[in-house]
Amino acid sequence: MTVSTAHTQQPADYLKRYYGYDRFRPMQEAIIQSILSGRDTVVLMPTGGGKSVCFQIPALMLPGLTVVVSPLIALMKDQVGALHMNGIQAAFYNSTQTSREQREIENDCISGKLKLLYVSPEKLLTESFFQFLSLTNLSLFAIDEAHCISSWGHDFRPEYTQLHVLKEQFPTVPTIALTATADKLTRQDIATRLGMNDPAIFVDSFNRKNLSLQVLPGQNRIQQIIRLLQQKPDTSGIIYCLSRKSTESLAAKLQEKGFSAAFYHAKMDPDDRSKTQEAFLRDDVRIICATIAFGMGIDKSNVRWVIHYNMPKNIESFYQEIGRAGRDGAAAQTVLFYSFADVATYKDMLAENNPANLGLQLAKLERMQQYADAHTCRRQILLSYFSEELPDPCGNCDVCRDPRVTFDGTVLAQKALSAIIRTGERVPMNLLIDILRGSRSQQVLQGGYDQIKTYGAGRDIRFEDWRSYIHQLINIGVIEIAYEQHYALRRGILADQVLYKGRKIDLVRPDDAPKPVVEKTRAKTETQRDDLFERLRVLRKQLADEQNVPAYVIFTDTTLEDMARQRPTAPDALRNVSGVGERKLQLFGKRFLEEIVGHVRGRVEAGEKPKGSTQLITLDLYNDGLTIEEIAARRQLTTGSVAGHLVQLAKAGYDIDLVSLVDPFERREIEKAIGVVGMEEGRLKPVFDYLEGRYDYGKLTLVAGLL
Template identity: 40%
Template sequence: MDIDYIKDKMLFHFGFNTFKGKQKEVITNILKNRNTFVLMPTGGGKSLCYQLPALLKEGTAIVISPLIALMKNQVDAMRGFNQNDSIAHFYNSSLTKAQASEVRRDVLAGKTKLLYVAPESLTRGSNIEFLKQVKISFYAIDEAHCISEWGHDFRPEYRNIRNIIEDIQQAPVIALTATATPKVQQDILKNLGMVDADVYKSSFNRSNLYYEVRPKSNPEKMLIRFINENKNKSGIIYCLSRKKVEQLAETLQVNGINAAPYHAGLEASKRSNTQDLFLKEEVKVIVATIAFGMGIDKPDVRFVIHYDMPKSLEAYYQETGRAGRDGGEGKCIALYSYKDIEKLERFMQGKPVAEQEIGAQLIEETMSYAESSICRRISLLNYFGEDYSQDNCGNCDNCLKPKEEFEGKDYLLTAMKVIKEVQQKYKIGHIANILSGVANATIKSFKHNELKTFGIGKEKDVKFWSMIIRRALIEKYLMKEIEQYGVLKITEAGENFIKNPKSFPVSENNIFDVEETSSTAQVSGGATDTELASMLMSLREQIAKKEDLPPYVIFQEPSIHDMATQYPVTIDELAKIQGVGTGKAKRYGKKFIELIAKHVEVNDIDRPQDMVLKTVANKSKHKIHIIKAIDSQKDLETIADAQGISMDELIKEMEAIVFSGTKLNIDYYLADVLDEEYQEELYDYFREADTDKIAVAYEEFEGDYSEEEIRLIRLQFYSENGI
């Protein structure tokens, strides 16, 4: 077929006759019956690469696609270009028997040019026998990265596609993906038995997309402000968990934002309706897990925000690629804290070692991207094996606001000295504590406060040393042991660094060690009054010393900073400060509100009461039942079962009860599940610790206690001391 004929047919079927990028080369290659591999970023026009050849060639093209919703979108789009609905069908488990029969009739009659199927459907013997009767023009494997274990969305069913194709009938194969590293590309070609395929790669550079990584501090507040600054623009916010999706969507809704949740746990009809509302602009913001977005044909998504860091850079690139597909504005913002990385690492524990090794590498690459001070575009393109010739892209945070760097060579050598002295058997937090001279319970139990290197870096705090170690992990001077995940080991490159030290630049304003706080309590839109915060911290220390308690038991630092932002001057206002509650406000609040009121009066401060973030009302239907059951000394497992909730959910309910000012005495339960000496050790830890954070305590005890045990002791500690 000559190119003019192809263009005429493209104009007839799709309404345009100009090709985009490498579309012309790909289409002509398929029409020559050649195996073809297409690597083209989102918005590059991959679908046309197989849709047009399918209309031009004799027979039916079998399009293998991973999602039912994606198939429906593609079929609806194809039917929109044709008068006859039989031109395209999907064939999957969502069809009734009558609908499935209709599809088979149309296909066997030669009316259907594109048949979309899921890989799972291909494994059924009846479907294989049906397809053996069909004249197949070619196989198109969409989202081909699902084949590779190194890909961000691996589907085991995809790895058997080659065998199934051979069982049905031979025909050319076209594999398409918007994202694949060189390693994934090779894996796809090898698995599909098409190493002879002609490969067509388009540039991964999306010049219209703006990339930024922000610290995950008061994230809900930041999101509401950002969305309000981008009114009437469509956007997607990605979260890792279904629960966070629903919580965040509800928070946005009560703050006047037209948002809806989307995750795989919702009914199919609900998901489909939400997707349609988004496409029709009746919903502006979708809060979703990764279940949303693959193949969504909406060209004018103006922002994609990652509330949680994704598991790999491939996933990040794929998801951000849904912004600005029309070539217009696309803001891609990731919220990052190192806790995200630790959370992803915990998800991997217990999985096969080979899977952990792959996961660890992918996570390290994500961390490197987030904490890097070089151009985001250079980082992303390099990850996909593409060079970016410019030093400054002019459209990312690192290029528009360059971070200053300092020489970290001596700091790294000092950290490595400590790692060697403890025989490479401890994790980041433990090493950072030794360096900073923090003699907590764990350090003392190992007698590491007696080491020669203890406090060798005490001029810097734990956060600083943790950052140095993370940078060393990124540069591959250190690694985390897989078998004992998290234990630091010095790599061969690290040993060479010790022998021949070289420059180790570190970003001056490393913003990712900030305290991660949630805006689930009311917070104002103003900046923290540092003078007032300092005065409140001093008052907190005075009261803590008098009460013989750690300062955080009085009020946590985020609460102090929130007070220094909102200026509460009554007990009721103080109770609404994040992490306070009525009980604590009444017990410790009098002196604090007096100090704040005096500061406000002396400095003639206008309090930002009109900047309060609305929060979802506490809907706990379990509170009264839990309090009564604990008063009756029932086992916590029994209480959880009776309320139809998990143990984790029960503890969260209990924490909400205690932190809002109601005592719960669980001594009777702790006596049954934890030896007295262990209780005392944990209790003493919370009495002496600088923070009550569970992650920090877990790190301190090197996993000797479960997070559940630590949370329960903290709960009892607060009940006895914090109310």
């Protein structure tokens, strides 16, 4: 299914009109074009990378209805509310509604009134829903949180596995699957299980540069958290805890210290849980102490930090949870408290539950432990897990800020890789180390591994040290774990460069790792936020409460920062602020402009000359009845500059009667001269010369403005 050629507008026009952005983020436009061409598409894009735009713009451009499958009933209302705020017709359809409400939504879909319909997989996979869909003009299926379909994924949901029926029932309707976290195995699984036809696969960089990464020792966690929070007053953040009890006791301790904190977990009364989430989304509560039940798909863009009170059980969960910080692109901090006791707790829990994929879960837990123990750039470790190479250390993690002592470990890496290749990439870590150390164990002898060339090539290194080095090589992408092949080690993304292209590998000796300490407050603030930003933030909260939506739905922090920096004093100028679309300009533009103008006037009265003030001073003098010449004399400006201000103010919607400022005869003569000479790039000097200087630049500027 493709877009009608009658469409003259491009995706970028929709981006500006509905979302207020001038340009797409990397990959977004290519993904949109893939969908518009009718091709099945898989998108892997980090949290905060702009996944929603990738299906929402095609939904607007395609003629029919887009059905969005989402496991997050609690979030659907907010997602739809945000779309309404952008002027987009959308609805959600789930078990919280009455049958009458659902019938009205069905009628709106059938009549073409709605462009997007959000639905849970449970609701979607019913016979009655399929019957209803067959009556609509379907243009697209969007499967959000698509990693839930894979048993290899960290958040597997059985109901997702039935989504292949969409392709069976509606074979001509293209499907887009989107996820923020998926390793190689999960990626392959998503397309297969959805029955996609030759899908286009887009893997955006998983590198969220604005997130700082830090691991702290697990002792005295509460004192360390209090110190961290004192460095970040009046900011929103999430603290993830392993147990429900921890969320409650930690929230109580933070409240005692004067912090605006609440707890959230799955065993709470549903109404209380909903109220807590709402209070956090609306900035009425600043800090949430939560189990992982909180946050999947939380769309709050101004979370400035995420703390893990306990280590998560795998890297996918960790990546997704830290991804809830800094979704607006501004700087955000992530901190992981780590102690071996957390690992032991998880192992006990797994042993007790004995899941079918126990080995896989233990291996993923070990990768998470390696991240916490790491002596190399943490961002390189995260990215290598998602098969992405970061050539240079990031400079924005605790290891980069406090570098470990390294040595040239290239030969060690080559020995390990050689042994991996000579054993056919079939042996797990402990057996590989036995081979490298020349062990005569039963497994080594039975496999005939004592006959390979690298047998005993690393006998001078202790077993535990080899484990540390191999963990480091896995973390930086030289070696990979093949989970689906009994955790055998195989060549990673950098293996060939190390073996054949002279790539040097630095390793850290196990004893050289310094103990991390709490990050000190940086001298320079993370984002430049002045008193105008604070005024705009207060206004945003007020408007959000009036509209009954979370504050970030009005405007994100980055939009407020851009507004405070540009200080627009007219609607046209407000359009230039990133994130101000037409609908929001119409709804909120006047209130924000009044706040900015009030701020600028206050600064002028205090004797300053802030950006945007010069036109406002001219406007005040004009409203006091002064002529252009009198304003120019008072302000020591040329009449041309003053006339230019008045023309710009009139264009911006201020009540300026330009016609009354020019004699009709003079206006006709100047217009005739402009018609003869022209105004190349708006230059008036040729017109001034043609009229032999009879009219000053003030009058020429006014007539040009009227034209």
